[in-house]
Amino acid sequence: xxxxxxxxxxxxxxxxxxxxxxxxxxxxxxxxxxxxxxxxxxxxxxxxxxxxxxxxxxxxxxxxxxxxxxxxxxxxxxxxxxxxxxxxxxxxxxxxxxxxxxxxxxxxxxxxxxxxxxxxxxxxxxxxxxxxxxxxxxxxxxxxxxxxxxxxxxxxxxxxxxxxxxxxxxxxxxxxxxxxxxxxxxxxxxxxxxxxxxxxxxxxxxxxxxxxxxxxxxxxxxxxxxxxxxxxxx
Amino acid sequence: xxxxxxxxxxxxxxxxxxxxxxxxxxxxxxxxxxxxxxxxxxxxxxxxxxxxxxxxxxxxxxxxxxxxxxxxxxxxxxxxxxxxxxxxxxxxxxxxxxxxxxxxxxxxxxxxxxxxxxxxxxxxxxxxxxxxxxxxxxxxxxxxxxxxxxxxxxxxxxxxxxxxxxxxxxxxxxxxxxxxxxxxxxxxxxxxxxxxxxxxxxxxxxxxxxxxxxxxxxxxxxxxxxxxxxxxxxxxxxxxxxxxxxxxxxxxxxxxxxxxxxxxxxxxxxxxxxxxxxxxxxxxxxxxxxxxxxxxxxxxxxxxxxxxxxxxxxxxxxxxxxxxxxxxxxxxxxxxxxxxxxxxxxxxxxxxxxxxxxxxxxxxxxxxxxxxxxxxxxxxxxxxxxxxxxxxxxxxxxxxxxxxxxxxxxxxxxxxxxxxxxxx
Numbered sequence: 001x002x003x004x005x006x007x008x009x010x011x012x013x014x015x016x017x018x019x020x021x022x023x024x025x026x027x028x029x030x031x032x033x034x035x036x037x038x039x040x041x042x043x044x045x046x047x048x049x050x051x052x053x054x055x056x057x058x059x060x061x062x063x064x065x066x067x068x069x070x071x072x073x074x075x076x077x078x079x080x081x082x083x084x085x086x087x088x089x090x091x092x093x094x095x096x097x098x099x100x101x102x103x104x105x106x107x108x109x110x111x112x113x114x115x116x117x118x119x120x121x122x123x124x125x126x127x128x129x130x131x132x133x134x135x136x137x138x139x140x141x142x143x144x145x146x147x148x149x150x151x152x153x154x155x156x157x158x159x160x161x162x163x164x165x166x167x168x169x170x171x172x173x174x175x176x177x178x179x180x181x182x183x184x185x186x187x188x189x190x191x192x193x194x195x196x197x198x199x200x201x202x203x204x205x206x207x208x209x210x211x212x213x214x215x216x217x218x219x220x221x222x223x224x225x226x227x228x229x230x231x232x233x234x
Numbered sequence: 235x236x237x238x239x240x241x242x243x244x245x246x247x248x249x250x251x252x253x254x255x256x257x258x259x260x261x262x263x264x265x266x267x268x269x270x271x272x273x274x275x276x277x278x279x280x281x282x283x284x285x286x287x288x289x290x291x292x293x294x295x296x297x298x299x300x301x302x303x304x305x306x307x308x309x310x311x312x313x314x315x316x317x318x319x320x321x322x323x324x325x326x327x328x329x330x331x332x333x334x335x336x337x338x339x340x341x342x343x344x345x346x347x348x349x350x351x352x353x354x355x356x357x358x359x360x361x362x363x364x365x366x367x368x369x370x371x372x373x374x375x376x377x378x379x380x381x382x383x384x385x386x387x388x389x390x391x392x393x394x395x396x397x398x399x400x401x402x403x404x405x406x407x408x409x410x411x412x413x414x415x416x417x418x419x420x421x422x423x424x425x426x427x428x429x430x431x432x433x434x435x436x437x438x439x440x441x442x443x444x445x446x447x448x449x450x451x452x453x454x455x456x457x458x459x460x461x462x463x464x465x466x467x468x469x470x471x472x473x474x475x476x477x478x479x480x481x482x483x484x485x486x487x488x489x490x491x492x493x494x495x496x497x498x499x500x501x502x503x504x505x506x507x508x509x510x511x512x513x514x515x516x517x518x519x520x521x522x523x524x525x526x527x528x529x530x531x532x533x534x535x536x537x538x539x540x541x542x543x544x545x546x547x548x549x550x551x552x553x554x555x556x557x558x559x560x561x562x563x564x565x566x567x568x569x570x571x572x573x574x575x576x577x578x579x580x581x582x583x584x585x586x587x588x589x590x591x592x593x594x595x596x597x598x599x600x601x602x603x604x605x606x607x608x609x610x611x612x613x614x615x616x617x618x619x620x621x622x623x624x625x626x627x628x629x630x631x632x633x634x635x636x637x638x639x640x641x642x643x644x645x646x647x648x649x650x651x652x653x654x655x656x657x658x
Contacts, residue, residue: 062564062651083568090566101561101655105263115565117252162565 009170009201010036010059015068017054017224028054029065030224036170041196042203043215043232051224052205053174059203060093060172061085073169090118094163098175100155102147108158109134109143115166133161137191153184160191164200171195173204177211189214249571250578257579260551261586271547272587274540275634279591279627282533284598286526287619291603293522295615299441300515306345306478307378308485308510310471310492313503328467329506331454333495337473340491343484346474348374351457351465357450358423359411366407367449368424370457370465378474381451386418386433389453393432397455402433404447424450427460440613481510537630540587541638548580548642559646560654573647580639581632588631592624 015032018025028051036042036059046052057063058070061077064085070077072092080088089095102111112130121129134140137157147155156176163171173192177185193214196202206212213232220228261268312329334349341347350371357366375381376388383402393400401424407413411422413431421428429452438446458466475484485508492506552559559572567575599617606614 057652060564062655083570086563086566086568089564095564097655101557101564103558103561105259114562118562118566118568118571120249122248123252166566 007037007039008035009038009040009073010034010203011069011071012059013069015055015058015065015070017051017058017063018066027224029058029068031068032221032224032226034059034219034226036201036203038169038201039196039199040201040203040217041193041215042217042219043212044203044205044219044221045207045209045212046221047207050221052207052221055221056172056174056203056205059170060095061088062095086118090115091166092169094166094168094171096156096159096163096171096173096176098178100147100152100159100179102155102158102162104147107144107146108139108150108161111147111158112162112165114162119166129165130161133165134158136164137161151184152180153187156180156184156188157191160188160195164195169201171200171202173202175206176204177206177208185211249574253571253575253578254582256575257582260555260579261583267547268583268586271544272540272583272590274543275537275584275587275631276540276591276594278534278537278540278634279588279631280595280598281536282530282630283592283595283619283623283627284602285533286530286623287596287599287617288602289522289526289529290620290623291599291615291618293518293526294618296518296522297515300511300518305481305511306476307472307474308481308488308508309514310473310488310506310508312468313505313507315507329469329471329492330467331458331469333492334469334471336491336495337471337488341473341484341487343475343477343480343487344473345476346374346378346472348372348378348472348474349454349469350375350472351454351461351469353457353461353465355425356423357407357411359413359420362411364410366410368457369449369451370454370461371451372454375451375472378472381438381446382436383433384436386431388433388435389451393453394455397459398453399427399429399456400432400453401429402435402451403431404435404445404449405437406445406448407450408434410448424452425460427456445613481512485510534630537634540584541634544580544584544635545638545642548576548639549645551579552576552642552646555646556649556654556657559649560651560657563649563651564655569647572649573643576643576646577636577639580643581635584635584639585628585632587635588628591631592627595627 012032012034015029015034016027017029018027032051032055034055044052044055054063058065059072061072061080065078068078072088075088077085077088095101103114106114109127109130112133113126116126116129131140131143134143137160139154139157139161142150142154142158147158150158176192177188180188189211192202192204196216202215204212204215212218216232218228218230218232219226310329331349334347337344338347348371350369353368353370354365355368357364369375371389372394373389373391381388386402388402389400392398401422403417403422408417413420413422417431417434420431422431423429435447440446452460454469473484473488475481488508489504493504496505498505562572562575596617596619599619603614603617
């Protein structure tokens with residue numbers, strides 16, 4: 001790798017995640033070591049139940065590992081309290097989900113403003129930043145539309161605008177094209193690729209090879225273990 | 235750096251305003267359900283406000299009547315409370331005509347001393363029967379309590395001295411007995427006696443919710459003859475002093491004279507009670523505030539029922555909005571943001587309910603008073619809503635929302651972000 005240790009953004013060692021299930025446990029992750037450098041675009045691929053979403057949730061500070069260490073930009077995430085995790089999600093992480101997860105009663109710009117509310121950004125500045133983010137995605141014309149007035153692709157773009165608005169250090173996408181048709185998927189993936197080219201660090205989870213092909217590095221995961229990790233050559 | 239300063243300024247109140255905005259949106263998104271949720275609070279506040287404002291209206295009018303009595307008069311009656319404690323006290327428990335005479339003679343501070351007796355009795359004229367309050371008194375009553383004749387005259391010293399069977403009537407009596415307009419010189423029946431009308435009083439209106447025009451005045455001496463010697467030992471005495479500022483001196487002097495007249499030894503309890511209008515107002519105020527509090531406390535139990543309604547719906551709301559909570563947490567809402575969001579929602583909801591209840595309660599109070607006035611009680615005092623009722627009912631509604639909103643809000647804030655996002 002050309003980046004030095006200074007370029008390490010995500011460093012996970014021996015991540016284990018067990019879920020109680022019936023009498024025993026379901027082992028979602030069985031010891032994962034995973035490093036992401038600044039500026040990378042990583043795709044995590046695997047069949048359903050392989051643990052890829054669990055890994056992404058832990059990387060996004062939404063979930064905590066049962067065992068193992070996770071260092072995000074020098075912060076030992078595995079030792080933090082729920083509120084500290086919330087702060088990290090707010091300041092450092094931008095999430096893009098398969099089903100968009102927009103607030104149905106709020107319009108586009110209000111949805112994009114949401115992370116800034118919890119960052120305690122004053123209303124005027126908040127609105128300006130949200131509009132900037134929408135404008136970047138050429139969605140400013142839809143600022144006052146509610147999610148149900150927009151197409152799936154537009155909704156996902158709103159969600160991306162929301163992920164970008166607080167200028168996160170890490171963007172995480174969980175099957176971002178899972179609910180979209182092929183043309184729209186191509187657009188969304190083109191957009192994510194563009195973000196990476198602008199310098200954003202992205203980690204993407206998918207089970208589709210042609211989606212994973214947009215990334216520059218491909219990690220395959222199966223039964224809670226990483227089975228391969230390679231640079232994609234184009 | 236500049237942003238950090240702004241952020242700090244925005245701080246708490248900015249966040250609170252934000253949360254209230256979010257709460258209002260959630261409440262308005264589901265108007266019907268929000269309304270049904272706070273119906274309990276609305277009815278609770280409505281009941282408290284309606285009952286308390288009608289009571290306050292009555293009390294205000296009573297207090298106003300006492301103020302109209304004037305600061306220079308006092309009222310003396312036997313100490314009935316003592317009668318309840320000590321049955322053997324009966325024989326001495328009396329105020330007599332002689333007591334009144336002693337006061338007039340020995341209390342220099344007194345401008346007027348006016349003994350009177352009250353008796354409910356039947357009245358009749360030309361086959362019409364009714365009943366009224368009969369006041370046996372003296373000429374000084376007129377000036378002391380402002381009863382002035384419109385026709386004829388008030389009672390005169392001669393009437394009292396000669397035990398004449400004459401009477402002065404209030405305006406209501408004219409209607410009650412269907413008397414002719416020129417009724418002076420007409421004889422009416424009061425109880426067993428026949429009385430000559432010598433005067434008709436000016437219309438006075440109501441005091442303490444009772445018409446002051448529904449009274450018949452006869453000489454005190456005549457009343458004692460008609461109602462028996464026992465009457466002469468159960469009189470009331472009104473005293474008007476020269477100087478209202480020296481009321482205390484007068485009260486002390488009167489007390490000494492009466493104790494001497496009644497032969498009370500030092501240390502014995504007074505067998506009479508003296509009420510200045512100030513003292514009466516103080517007692518009425520004490521009574522009214524206690525009774526208002528008791529009634530308000532009883533009625534506010536309905537608010538608890540309202541609070542349970544709020545808790546119920548807020549719990550449903552938290553479950554329904556699990557996904558929303560998950561989204562908010564995913565983008566960085568801390569537990570306390572979620573807690574405050576739902577808490578403020580329930581407080582906003584219940585406060586809005588309080589406002590509605592306040593409006594409806596005030597409306598109901600006025601409606602009830604209007605109905606009473608147009609049917610059974612024309613003189614019923616208007617409802618009165620003091621500021622403290624408005625503030626405390628809103629505060630109580632908000633408080634109910636806070637108390638019953640805590641549990642659902644805590645439940646919401648304790649959700650795990652991943653579980654909340656996955657919730658279908």
